[in-house]
Amino acid sequence: SPSRINIAIDGPAGAGKSTVARLVASTLHYIYIDTGAMYRTLTMKALEAGLTAEDAEQVTRLAERLDITLLPGPEGQRVLADGEDVTSHIRSLDVNRNVSHFAKIEGVRSRMAALQRLMAQQKGVVMDGRDIGTHVLPDAELKIFLTASPRVRAERRFQELGENPGVTLEELERDIAERDRLDEEREIAPLSRAPDARLVDSDGRTAQEVADEIVQWGQQIARTISPEEK
Numbered sequence: 001s002p003s004r005i006n007i008a009i010d011g012p013a014g015a016g017k018s019t020v021a022r023l024v025a026s027t028l029h030y031i032y033i034d035t036g037a038m039y040r041t042l043t044m045k046a047l048e049a050g051l052t053a054e055d056a057e058q059v060t061r062l063a064e065r066l067d068i069t070l071l072p073g074p075e076g077q078r079v080l081a082d083g084e085d086v087t088s089h090i091r092s093l094d095v096n097r098n099v100s101h102f103a104k105i106e107g108v109r110s111r112m113a114a115l116q117r118l119m120a121q122q123k124g125v126v127m128d129g130r131d132i133g134t135h136v137l138p139d140a141e142l143k144i145f146l147t148a149s150p151r152v153r154a155e156r157r158f159q160e161l162g163e164n165p166g167v168t169l170e171e172l173e174r175d176i177a178e179r180d181r182l183d184e185e186r187e188i189a190p191l192s193r194a195p196d197a198r199l200v201d202s203d204g205r206t207a208q209e210v211a212d213e214i215v216q217w218g219q220q221i222a223r224t225i226s227p228e229e230k
């Protein structure tokens with residue numbers, strides 16, 4: 001059987017990373033790891049504890065003792081925080097608007113990166129986020145930087161909200177742009193394309209088309225890896 005590789009998928013909000021990463025992982029029988037869910041879980045817990053991103057030391061301690069478990073399930077990944085299912089809570093507007101501030105904290109980032117590297121140790125992982133190709137898994141055999149225009153990304157997110165979105169498309173576009181700005185401008189492990197990442201623009205393409213292309217690249221790379229490196 002071919003060697004297993006690690007695949008890193010980074011990009012801005014709404015580019016389709018998690019949808020595409022899930023499809024790629026299921027086709028290759030790899031494990032999908034949503035690193036954004038980890039930052040979201042930490043943010044939810046910090047907000048519950050009444051902390052702000054200014055409380056860097058306390059938030060770091062919270063991150064260090066928080067048990068985050070990602071479980072694959074039939075209806076998508078479930079997220080447990082200290083054993084409690086928080087899958088839907090971490091997608092709240094409150095978390096959306098705060099997560100990029102908590103994600104700037106050095107102690108939080110080093111803790112999350114350490115956990116993520118452990119999860120990727122055995123290979124056969126598709127990991128999506130902002131800093132996977134640049135910082136978490138710089139040796140990943142395949143790196144993708146997935147983008148789409150800001151309007152398309154906001155429209156995709158808006159569609160997901162259904163009948164009662166609770167925000168306008170314009171508000172959503174502004175929130176996404178602000179989060180991208182914070183993620184790109186932060187000091188530690190900002191959102192950026194690794195020099196060796198393949199740039200994929202998903203405007204006007206389905207998630208399945210994008211995933212098929214990535215699967216093909218992955219299979220090609222896995223075939224070229226010699227058995228000695230396994």
Ligand code: CDP
Nearest residue numbers: 013014035036037039099100103129130131
């Ligand atoms: O799914 P969406 O694109 O809305 O965001 P996400 O992937 O769930 O990530 C939420 C936030 O977590 C991002 O906006 C970043 O601030 C942070 N994040 C990060 O800093 N590093 C990662 N590897 C993943 C997420």
Ligand code: CDP
Nearest residue numbers: 013014015016017018019156202205206207
């Ligand atoms: O993880 P990220 O924030 O990058 O995006 P996502 O959570 O996967 O959301 C992207 C949304 O756009 C989902 O509703 C997808 O069904 C849809 N979509 C996509 O992911 N890729 C395309 N090429 C087209 C649509």
